[in-house]
Amino acid sequence: MYMRGLLISAVWLAVALAQPPQQPAPAKPSEEKVEAAPIQVQVNEVIVPVSVTDEKGRYVSDLDVGDFRVLEDGREQKIAYFNRERNQPVVVGFLLDLSNGSRVHWEQFKESAKQLVYNLLTAERENRYSGFLVTFTHEAELAVNTTKDPDKIVEKIDKAKPGGGSALYDAIYLAITQHKMVRGEPIEPRRVLVVVGDGNDNASKHSLDQVIEIAQRNLVTIYGLSTVAFGFFREGDANMVRLTQETGGRVAYPLEGLYSDISGYLSNPTDEGNYAIQPGTGGYTAELANGMFNAIANVVGDITTQYILRYVPAKNDTPKRFRTIKVQVPSLPNVYVRYRTGYYPYAP
Numbered sequence: 064m065y066m067r068g069l070l071i072s073a074v075w076l077a078v079a080l081a082q083p084p085q086q087p088a089p090a091k092p093s094e095e096k097v098e099a100a101p102i103q104v105q106v107n108e109v110i111v112p113v114s115v116t117d118e119k120g121r122y123v124s125d126l127d128v129g130d131f132r133v134l135e136d137g138r139e140q141k142i143a144y145f146n147r148e149r150n151q152p153v154v155v156g157f158l159l160d161l162s163n164g165s166r167v168h169w170e171q172f173k174e175s176a177k178q179l180v181y182n183l184l185t186a187e188r189e190n191r192y193s194g195f196l197v198t199f200t201h202e203a204e205l206a207v208n209t210t211k212d213p214d215k216i217v218e219k220i221d222k223a224k225p226g227g228g229s230a231l232y233d234a235i236y237l238a239i240t241q242h243k244m245v246r247g248e249p250i251e252p253r254r255v256l257v258v259v260g261d262g263n264d265n266a267s268k269h270s271l272d273q274v275i276e277i278a279q280r281n282l283v284t285i286y287g288l289s290t291v292a293f294g295f296f297r298e299g300d301a302n303m304v305r306l307t308q309e310t311g312g313r314v315a316y317p318l319e320g321l322y323s324d325i326s327g328y329l330s331n332p333t334d335e336g337n338y339a340i341q342p343g344t345g346g347y348t349a350e351l352a353n354g355m356f357n358a359i360a361n362v363v364g365d366i367t368t369q370y371i372l373r374y375v376p377a378k379n380d381t382p383k384r385f386r387t388i389k390v391q392v393p394s395l396p397n398v399y400v401r402y403r404t405g406y407y408p409y410a411p
């Protein structure tokens with residue numbers, strides 16, 4: 064599928080902060096040595112993963128290279144490579160928020176995180192997916208290093224308990240720079256982070272701008288599984304939206320419709336608040352389960368149904384630190400196209 068040879072972009076090599084890829088163990092004399100086919104990328108090539116959905120959120124999966132238009136700083140670019148293969152290798156970092164803000168629906172989100180792991184790291188995906196787990200309270204921890212075995216990650220999630228502050232940005236930095244690399248990252252396999260949390264941060268040493276930049280420099284797409292319920296405002300929600308939109312992902316809201324039917328507190332007071340769907344009832348459980356299922360499906364669908372575009376930028380002598388990207392599908396004006404908003408052509 065991809066061309067032979069391994070020539071990682073000098074742009075990405077100059078700025079990559081991650082550890083070098085592990086070299087495969089030497090084969091035993093009696094074994095035939097088989098290596099995965101590496102890929103070749105031109106020195107200044109820009110890689111753009113793209114997701115396309117219609118107005119109802121359904122994935123548009125039958126587009127060809129001619130359906131796309133790519134602009135950099137407003138100038139149209141020639142697409143040099145196009146792929147819509149649905150079984151692209153991916154390394155997924157699962158980031159689990161164990162702060163106090165996760166306590167209310169902790170059991171449900173714990174189960175959702177486990178389902179995400181099992182949905183992505185399965186034998187059905189022909190061993191193309193790897194994953195690792197980062198947990199965070201007031202500090203971030205690499206709880207499980209890169210593995211193809213979902214049970215190792217699920218076992219750690221089962222033992223996790225929330226409590227403490229939230230160092231989300233440090234967790235993202237750690238996830239990008241410290242996990243065991245897989246050969247071919249960040250181009251193939253692609254790199255994805257899924258944050259299960261509310262987006263709040265009150266303990267990090269790094270800033271939101273810093274981790275967005277490092278994600279863009281390392282070709283990382285960030286998705287969010289928000290723990291914020293409908294009608295509740297959390298300052299961190301704007302952070303989660305920005306993290307995902309600027310790297311080409313999106314936020315899924317499992318609890319978005321859970322409390323949408325609200326009656327007045329004075330006419331229907333309860334210990335839990337003034338919700339028409341009461342915790343502990345069948346209606347509440349059904350709404351919660353349905354919301355979790357749909358959110359997981361959205362995140363998994365986005366990760367596994369992406370187009371990959373690559374282009375060599377037209378000559379641009381402007382000494383600009385950040386260059387914007389815009390991807391369009393002119394033939395389908397009503398679709399929603401998700402992609403990273405730009406890239407850094409030079410070392411920091």
